[in-house]
Amino acid sequence: MTSDPPAKLPRAPVAPALCANLPEEWTDLLASWGEPRYRALQVFRWIHKRGVMDPEQMSDLPKSLRARLAEAGLCPPLAVSQVLASQDGTHKLLLQLRDGRSIESVLIPRGSPASEGSYAAQPETGVEAGALPPVTQCISSQVGCAMACTFCASGIAGLKRNLDAGEIIAQVLLGRAQLEGQGRLAGVVLMGMGEPLHNYDAVARVLRLLSHPEGIGMSLRRVTLSTSGLVDGIDRLAKDFGGHVALAVSLHAADDATRSQIMPINKRHPLSELMAALRRYPVPPHRFLTIEYTLIRGINDSMRDAALLARTLRGLRVKVNLIPMNPVAGTALQAPDPATVDAFQEALIAHGLDVFVRRQRGDDIAAACGQLALLGEARKVKNPFAVVE
Template sequence: MRSTPLHPVARLPEEWSVSLAARGERSFTAKQVFQWIHRRGVLDPAAMTNLPARLREHLAAEGLGEVLTPERVHRSEDGTRKLLLRLRDGATIETVLLPSVSGPGSHAQLDADAAAADDEDDDAAAEADAAPRVRVTQCISTQVGCAMGCGFCASGVAGLKRHLGAEEIAGQVLLGRAMLEEGEELRNVVYMGMGEPLHNYEATARSLRLLTHPEGINLSTRRVTVSTSGLVPEIARLGADFGGQIALAISLHAADDETRSALMPINRKHPLDELLAALRAYPLPRRRRITIEYTLVAGQNDDPAEARRLAKLLRGLPVKINLIPMNPIEASSLGPPAQERVAAFQEVLTQAGYSCFVRRRRGDDVSAACGQLVLLGAKPKVRRALG
């Protein structure tokens, strides 16, 4: 039983129907309200001009309004924008807009493209004839901080402060879309920002329904990726709730339990055999693949022998592998391997028959790259080399 009412931004059309019908409003009004919020991005009831004045007053009284505000925008030389957002309770989170030019003759790959790109793009033929445009992938957060404690990530340096509500998760996309520049379009959304999405399952699932609803932003499920460090029960739940339509990215980072447990404490609760069984059971549609995220940490998991173990571990799974040379963070003495080590690791996996990409670093100069999103004012606790 829900103890507090749903925030207006978090309500689905059928929930609006129930609440507005109880007030005697006409049946079509629920769709109008939802479209104002999620299709047009309007959160000020006074601006919802086709609604009766009494309803606009009611929506304002219910608290409909901005759920987060941009406090600072950091623009990278490569076009990446990291947004520092202030929530209503004063907490801060970060979201990142990653633009990439697409169209004829362009093969640019986003920082998050290897995870966000779908394997069966029905739009490919149409896009080949279209004029070049700037596609944007938005990386969004699901928690203030993070409880997972991974040794190479800045988001958890201060621990978990609180979960985000579905309105705050979806609100990042509403705001990000409003801040797009001329010629840009929001193409993909990746749940790879601050926090572990599946640790905040209810709000994450509701935000997915909001973002993909046909009366709202109407994002294709093929263009939404949820990343997880390996919460096995919630992986199964996500697969069941969405029929496997939501793209899945797994932060793996090691091919044996000892190394992975040292880098990622969650592995002690859900070791690799459990995680791999969950991936095999995930109801993935035909021609779709799971993205394996593998952060290469110098001296920890970057040996070619580890690549061979990884190739063996993943055999038989429909996967693509995204190698991420670790982005240095203040809270850790760990760092990335030399470029030659990265290339050697990739070569082993490519020769084993895997599609394997090396993630191009984006937004380093504004600390927007993978693993660098951190709470404002958090005091880092230095993490030493492992093992």
């Protein structure tokens, strides 16, 4: 496993991802088939408003067009193979891709212990009385991850391949369907398997799809992207989306030696570069950057680490999420004891920082990043596509 992303990435095997077409792309494609313009929005709405990716079910389209769409490859790019409910209210979806690989996504009800932290703290406005309870969905952007963070199941597994935009947006469509009148999809966090900025083009397309008013229609303010610190990607995101996407940064250490030890990406983009990029990121008024800090016993949990962290973050509008290390198979790293977590939090608060401790979410369902998908590969779950391939 290398510390830097490989120059050439493995390509997603399913192309083109028609369910990731934007309306104007549908217009061009359908016009080339001799279809009227209005069909483009019809198809787009079926996919993104109603979550239907199987053309056969698009009942108000002519049969000939449904057949043509199927022939062109429009189909669900992934399927739910397992749903695990945790006692803390989170639901973890194990999703199977058409090449047999597994990824995961988590539905996190607001107000559950697992929702504490930045993305749950962004205020909601304009919500009708009696609306269904809000749920945040955590989605994956890659199969595995190239960043090789030592405390992370996906990092230990390494990068298998990028997800294409269809495979990413389909997680949201299937997650929303899972809520089935019991919850309302109120936010999306790109915090599952993978480094989203390492798969920038697909992720940027997904951001456009998520926020399209004819589709899911989610404000980008409700979307949080979590990065390990790819500086060029942070700048690109700022340029393309003007700071509207909430940014969460996995910092996990405030000195280069420790950070490089647990996050090899730090050798490529040391803290000075990363912090400069965060200072450039155009955070809108009344919003904040989220700093993720996994507390690992004996590595980054001392009072000196807390003081260094406070100094590093000085002058930035941030909230800090402290995450006691989730146990991960294949590593001996452990969480500090609760008293150390409390002392670390208090030390940061004393420096004037907003600090949450994120409870270990879904311990009973292997909810740490990448663990369920890895278990799924190990268990060789039944391929839900077997009947259609």
